[in-house]
Amino acid sequence: MLSNQKNSIKNAKPIGVVLRISGDGENMRSHYNALDFCGRTYKIKDTVLLAHDSHGQMNKPWVVIIKDITGMKNGNIMIYVQWFYRPSEIFKGKNMESFDTRELFYSFHKDEVHAETIMHKCIIHFITEKSQIPLRKKYPGFIVQKVEIEELVLKTTSHLGIIMAIKSEDDVDEMEVD
Secondary structure, X not given: OHHXXXXXXXXXXXXXXXXXXXXXXXXXXEEEOEEEEOOEEEEOOOEEEEOOOOOOOOOOOEEEEEEEEEEEOOOOEEEEEEEEEOHHHHOOOOOOOOOOOOEEEEEEEEEEEEHHHEEEEOOEEEOOOOOXXXXXXXXXXXEEEEEOOXXXXXXXXXXXXXXXEEOOOOOOOOEEEO
């Protein structure tokens, strides 16, 4: 009986009533406002840290905002999330000294992941680019001043039917609109 109790603690469980149902057959999903995982409640719009398979490497956890919580027909609880990126994840190989270690970029990248990857909630402060970065002691947590724009540009150009063409493989910085 004790092993069943341990297993039930490690499994995410939906909380509350079903808000809506989507899909059909094996793809049917029930949507919820909240879930319980390891005795903690997580809701839509919560910002959380996610563990990831580091293959033995020490990696920083991912930072996301929960956009949807779904229960699958197979019993899995999934969260649909929107990602935040650290400057080091965007500007690989660049000088990172100009960035505060708490700085994140808001991204338009979204994914669905298992709820069991949640580590815990985190705090994110959104400030304008013109604002001074707040003091860490007064405002603990992450800060977001900028948007990771690449995805927005791709979505916008796709929506407008604009195709970006690269002139040559050697000169990827010069692009023209067809």
